[in-house]
Each structure stands twice: as C-alpha cells, then as structure tokens.
Amino acid sequence: MEYQNTSAWDPHATISTYLTLDDIAKASKEDYDTAILKLVADSKEKGYKRLCIPLTTEKWKKRWSEMCLLPAENAPGSKEASALAAEAWRLNPGFQRDEVTITRLDEAEGVIAMISEWLELDAPDDWVRHDAEIALQQELAYATYLNIQTVILPAPRNRDHVASYARIVQSCLTKFPYLSISIRLPIYNPSVFQPASPLLSPAPPASPGSTLATTPSVVISESGQSTSTSGGSVNATWEMWDLIRSMCDYNTKLTLTIDLSPALPTTLGVLSKWAAESVRHIFLPSSTFIANMKGYPVLPKPTQHFIRESMIHWPNIILAEVGEGRHSRGGEVAYSQYVRHLEKTSPAVQATKRPGTVENFAQGYQDYLQAPLQPLMDNLPSVTYQVFEQDPVKYAQYEEAMYRAFLDHPRDEELVVCVAGAGRGPLVARCFKALERAQRDATVIAVEKNPNAFVTLQERQANEWDNKVQLVFGDMRVVDVPEKADILVSELLGSFGDNELSPECLDGAARFLKPNGLSIPSSYTAHLAPLSSSKLYNEARSAKSEKGLETPYVVMFQAVNILSGTKANNDGRCGSQIQECWEFVHPRKDLAVDSRGLPITNSHNARSARLRFYIPHAGILHGLAGYFEAVLYGNVGLSIHPHRKDQVSKDMLSWFPLFFPFREPLYLPSNSELQVSIWRLTNARQVWYEWHAESFITVPKSANSNEELLLAHPSSGSLPSASSSFSSFGAPSPLMDYKEPIFLDTRRLTVTEPSRPVSADDEVVKIGHTSLHNAGGRSSWIGL
Numbered sequence: 001m002e003y004q005n006t007s008a009w010d011p012h013a014t015i016s017t018y019l020t021l022d023d024i025a026k027a028s029k030e031d032y033d034t035a036i037l038k039l040v041a042d043s044k045e046k047g048y049k050r051l052c053i054p055l056t057t058e059k060w061k062k063r064w065s066e067m068c069l070l071p072a073e074n075a076p077g078s079k080e081a082s083a084l085a086a087e088a089w090r091l092n093p094g095f096q097r098d099e100v101t102i103t104r105l106d107e108a109e110g111v112i113a114m115i116s117e118w119l120e121l122d123a124p125d126d127w128v129r130h131d132a133e134i135a136l137q138q139e140l141a142y143a144t145y146l147n148i149q150t151v152i153l154p155a156p157r158n159r160d161h162v163a164s165y166a167r168i169v170q171s172c173l174t175k176f177p178y179l180s181i182s183i184r185l186p187i188y189n190p191s192v193f194q195p196a197s198p199l200l201s202p203a204p205p206a207s208p209g210s211t212l213a214t215t216p217s218v219v220i221s222e223s224g225q226s227t228s229t230s231g232g233s234v235n236a237t238w239e240m241w242d243l244i245r246s247m248c249d250y251n252t253k254l255t256l257t258i259d260l261s262p263a264l265p266t267t268l269g270v271l272s273k274w275a276a277e278s279v280r281h282i283f284l285p286s287s288t289f290i291a292n293m294k295g296y297p298v299l300p301k302p303t304q305h306f307i308r309e310s311m312i313h314w315p316n317i318i319l320a321e322v323g324e325g326r327h328s329r330g331g332e333v334a335y336s337q338y339v340r341h342l343e344k345t346s347p348a349v350q351a352t353k354r355p356g357t358v359e360n361f362a363q364g365y366q367d368y369l370q371a372p373l374q375p376l377m378d379n380l381p382s383v384t385y386q387v388f389e390q391d392p393v394k395y396a397q398y399e400e401a402m403y404r405a406f407l408d409h410p411r412d413e414e415l416v417v418c419v420a421g422a423g424r425g426p427l428v429a430r431c432f433k434a435l436e437r438a439q440r441d442a443t444v445i446a447v448e449k450n451p452n453a454f455v456t457l458q459e460r461q462a463n464e465w466d467n468k469v470q471l472v473f474g475d476m477r478v479v480d481v482p483e484k485a486d487i488l489v490s491e492l493l494g495s496f497g498d499n500e501l502s503p504e505c506l507d508g509a510a511r512f513l514k515p516n517g518l519s520i521p522s523s524y525t526a527h528l529a530p531l532s533s534s535k536l537y538n539e540a541r542s543a544k545s546e547k548g549l550e551t552p553y554v555v556m557f558q559a560v561n562i563l564s565g566t567k568a569n570n571d572g573r574c575g576s577q578i579q580e581c582w583e584f585v586h587p588r589k590d591l592a593v594d595s596r597g598l599p600i601t602n603s604h605n606a607r608s609a610r611l612r613f614y615i616p617h618a619g620i621l622h623g624l625a626g627y628f629e630a631v632l633y634g635n636v637g638l639s640i641h642p643h644r645k646d647q648v649s650k651d652m653l654s655w656f657p658l659f660f661p662f663r664e665p666l667y668l669p670s671n672s673e674l675q676v677s678i679w680r681l682t683n684a685r686q687v688w689y690e691w692h693a694e695s696f697i698t699v700p701k702s703a704n705s706n707e708e709l710l711l712a713h714p715s716s717g718s719l720p721s722a723s724s725s726f727s728s729f730g731a732p733s734p735l736m737d738y739k740e741p742i743f744l745d746t747r748r749l750t751v752t753e754p755s756r757p758v759s760a761d762d763e764v765v766k767i768g769h770t771s772l773h774n775a776g777g778r779s780s781w782i783g784l
Ligand SMILES: C[S@@+](CC[C@H](N)C(=O)[O-])C[C@H]1O[C@@H](n2cnc3c(N)ncnc32)[C@H](O)[C@@H]1O
Pocket: 375, 376, 379, 380, 385, 388, 389, 420, 421, 422, 423, 424, 425, 426, 427, 447, 448, 449, 450, 453, 474, 475, 476, 477, 490, 491, 492, 493, 505
C-alpha cells in the first residue's frame, strides 16, 4: 500500500518505537559494543526518532518482590531474611548490574525510559505503596545518572489511592526537577463500554509478575461504593489525571502519554477534553491497528480521527510491537507510513500549511499570550500597521461595506466620507476603490492621532491620492473636521469588540456626522464561552503576580477545550455554547451631550451580562474565551465567532480571540450549569472588565440532602439504566456524562437517552464559584 511520498514534508509528529524486555533479550550486539547500542542504531536506521525501553529487568522485579512482598507460606527463606534485606535496600536503594537494561551513558542517548510497569504507586497496601515509592525514586535517580531526559510512569490503576500516586509524583518532580515525567493513561476506562462487567469490583492490580506494558485498567473503587464524582463514567481516567496534575500544581515537567491500546469511543466530549491537556506522547501498539481489505495495518475510524486532531500538538508517537508481523502485509514500515499518512491528511495540519489561513499565519503564536493593543493610549509602530495590512479579508469586507453604502446613498446628493483612525491609510485607499466601483465622487476626510502614522498619510496624500484627502491630525474626541460626513468609517475593534475603546472614540467622532449619517461598523457584539486549558492557565500564572491572572490576553487558541455543550440543555435554562454578552450601536442617537457634542460621562458605555452555560461533560474551568462580531453595513460583517466566522469573514487574520483567565481552576461536573458574570466598567480615565463564575447542579428536591441519591446504586455494577433509581428521579446526573450516542468501531452500544427536563420537583444547588477577578480594574485596564 502506497501513501504519498513524505520526503518533502515538514513533519509535526515524531515517531518512536517501544521495545520490550523480550526484544532486548533477543538482540545481538553484532558490530556494536552492546546489544542496546545496536538496537538504538537499528531504530535510527528504521527512521524512528527515539527508542523507548523498560529501564529495569525481571531480575529487579524478582528481588524487589522477594524483599518487599510477603512471601507465601511455603516459600523458601525466612521472613526475617527478607525483612533484613528490605531494610538494607531502603537504607541504600540501588541496582545490581543485571537488574537494569542500560548501563552506559552512550546507550541512554535519546532513550525514553519506561519505569517498571509493576510498580504500584497506588497500591491499597500502605507498605507496598511505601516501597514502590522508594523503588520509583531509585529508578528516577538512575535515569538521571544516565542523563535520560524523559521517563514514562505506569498508569494509576486505583481511584481510591490516586491521591497517593499524585503525592509520590509531586515529590519526584521536586526531587528530579530536570526530568520530564510522563504519565501513561488510557483515554477512558475501557470497561465502561461493557455494561455487564462488574465496574465496582476491584480488578486484579498489576501485580509483580506481569512483564508486558499492558493496558492499565482502572479500579473504580475498592470498597464497592462509588466514591468518585462520576462513578464509573467515561471520565474516570481523565479525573485521575486531573487530580494528579492539580496536586502537582500544573508542573510543566509533568506530561501525559495517552495509551491508545483500547479502541476509542466516538463520544466527542470524552475525546475533546484531552485536547486541552499536555499530551506529549501517544502510545500506539500494533494491536490497535486493524487490517484493511488488502491486509495492511490501518486504524479504526475514531482512533484515526483522534490522531489526526492530535497532530497539531506535535506529539511523539510511540509505536509498539510493530516488529511482530501482526498484520500480513506491509511489514514494520507500514505502521509509521500510515501514521505519516494520517498526519498529511489531518485537516488541522493541512490548514497550517495552506498560505492565507489563520492557522498558517499564526504559526508560532498558538497558545501564546499577548497583551491586547492599546491604540488609544499608545502610538502603534509602522510594523504593527504592516501586520494588520497583510489581512486581505478585513479590507475586502470594508471595501464591500463602503461600496454598498455608497450605492445606497442618493446619487444627486453630495457624499462626504470620514475615515476615523486612518493609521497608514489602507481604509482610505479602499474607500477610493469602492467609490470607483460605485462610480461615485466624494469628499474624503482622514483623521489620525498618531503623529508618526500621520507622516505616512501625508506621503500617500502626495504620491497616491493627489491631495484629494483632507487630512486632520488629532484625537477624534477633540478635533473638528472641515465638513460633516455622511459616512463615518473606522476600525477601532479589539478581539472582544469594544476592548480597544471603539465605543468611546466613536462617541467623540459622532459629531462628524450629518444628522442622518451612518457608521461603518454600525454595531458590534461581544461573546463568551467557558474554556479549559492547562497550558493557558500555566502561561497566565507564569507572570508570577496576581495581575497575570486578572488580565485578558489575545491568544490564538490551540490546546483549548470549550466546556459548554453545543446544545442548550433540555430544560431550556441554559443558552448556546457561545453566548452574546452585549452590543454597541453607532451612531448612538439618545445621548445627552455637552456644548461640544461630547458625552458628559462615559456611564452609557458600561455593560454587564450574566450567562448560563450547560456543561455536558466534567471539566476544569480555566478561563473564558472572548470573541466579537461586527456588522459593517447591511449584511457585510466581520466575525471571529467560531461558529460563524467562516460564513461572515473566512480566513480573516487580524484578530485572535481574547482569553480571560481564572485565578483558581474550578471543577465542573458533568451535567452541571455554569453561570458567568462579566462587567464592562468605566471611570473618567479607564475602562476595565471584571469577571466571575459560579457552578450549579440540579438535584431532585425530594432528595434533599440525601447523599445516596447522588451516588450510583451501590449494588449495581453497571451504569445506571433508564429504569434505575437514579434516572427515575429524572434530573440530569452530575455523576454521568451527557449521553451522546457512544459506539466503538466494532459495535454500537445502546445507551439511555438524557433524562427528562428539569421539573418543579428539581432543585438547582450551588457547588462552587471563583473569586471576583480584576475588582476595580486593579490588575488590568484600558486608558481613555
Ligand atoms: C486598529 S488601527 C486601524 C488603522 C487603519 N484604519 C487600518 O485599518 O489599518 C486604529 C487606528 O486608530 C487610531 N486611533 C485610535 N484612537 C484614535 C482617536 N481617538 N483619534 C484618532 N485616531 C485614533 C490609532 O492611532 C490607529 O492608527
């Protein structure tokens, strides 16, 4: 099977390979000093970037087990002897030569070490956990000695003790600050897709004895009682990860290795939440591949989709067991060729390679926090104008809006157009084009307060515009223009519409208009959605001061998951996924003005909004995504609203969204409601935003405080069904995800439909809130 030649391709993903202890045992050293050196050289020759191998051998597992686990009754040797050996080891943890796979610095170069799979950092037994921690530290110390940069830890398996696992990881991150520690996790607990399986009975822990890098299966609860917030839901492994990274304080050295051994569900909410996490490695064994008609290895549809989407994060894909000949055609190379094929056909990657797209334009800026411009307070440098002017879409939209407005202006009446905030003059140039297209003449006035840009305007006036433009230098809130205009054209918009003070400036410029004059834009709206992104949260708090987490930033989103559901929830309480906050309309006719025609205060530009979002799948709220839409004239507009931008102004480059961070991440359960309050506030000198969020769940009133109702039925081993006591109450469950149809690639499972709408018998209960952000504009504001 031939995929397109990838030689000229600048790859996003790196491809590595995982070798087992068996592979190492079988390897011969041939012309190399050691078998490991030969394996490293072979893997490079096969095009793999890095080699991933277990750090320890069976010998170590055996010695550790003999020392640290209780010997069987009839086992040889005395308990005392093991206890003494264990104490000696605890005092001075270290390996014997044959207990490790790598013994030389040169063998370790570029190697990713898999930490012993059998280490139970979350074992129910305190002593096993205690000794597993010492053994882990011993492995990390040895890896550090060999200059290994990255290690992959076995997955947590036991939700009851995941906090212990997290504490151990946290202490290792502190002890080995230069080591990158990655945690291997399946995307979901595969057993939830087998409704008949006893979810609540403890699965056998990965006891010392298993040697392969097997797929971890999660023990939901040892006790048989669901102690989690979402029972055995598809969220189980994500919730474990969330707890670990939170307890590790979002340490940037802690990453995820997603294990794609189990087939993936198509439930969007399950998959999309991983997009907001720092997935560094993807573990992909040959057993995940299926054979196509010709016998070549290919991936099931949901896994294909997930990998294509993940490519944007530049992952390291670790192919495992690919030398075993599991598929009849193609050989080992077929797996990596197929991964490259997925990369090349990834719409997200393709968008970054296509000139003219936002994704291509924004390369290197993804998830990078930029302070919004302050074009009113600051004078922009020429290069900034130059970047604006590269956007063909924005100016085309303005030209079209002016053209249509000119056509609608009575032919027999004179036409005066004023461009307010002309910058280096691109809108003036477009105004002339629109006049030409409309076959109209007009008096054109250009106002600009940046003295440096005003030089460029004078230059263009002399060289291009034949002195036809009346140039006015000064602030549009203060200066006068030579004659009143029919059309006032401006582009003072920020990512949130009003955040670069377009409303305040246009209030001042409204004086330039004739009584029936119109403004382009005629209106604009601000929009919000709740988002999850540990990356953005970490970036915002890296400012190391309160201010960093109370400042809105301009960001090209990448590792971001919007938490609100695409559909409003079924009781109609909540709105859509992205909701409008407020609108500004120009010119505003109802204002009380002073003798100069200027507003007396700025109070009329204050705004507030309270929005209700439905949260179908559990997630962590890290901030709010802000967008804008503007009506320029008629149905010509500008939009960065994710659902509408492609219809309104496709491939427009000028604006990335705004990110309002939250100081403290807020956990939102499945089926919960998030209320967001946001204010635009102002005094005589400044404008600023304040924001705040509260979360709620709906519970049956009759449940009162009866906790039993919030827990899955204790005797039931499977997800509650429509007839279970839970669903019979009817309220959406914070313990269960919103139920999109879930199916595996191999079969379709029937799941219960969402329960009935919230009724009068249900109660909305508050469960958490954030603090009020940026009170009084203490951390961020825009100067008037
Ligand atoms: C975002 S830039 C747009 C420039 C240009 N119209 C374009 O589309 O490329 C906004 C321009 O408005 C100017 N500006 C902002 N506030 C102004 C004010 N109150 N009076 C005059 N010019 C102003 C800024 O200096 C800047 O040149």
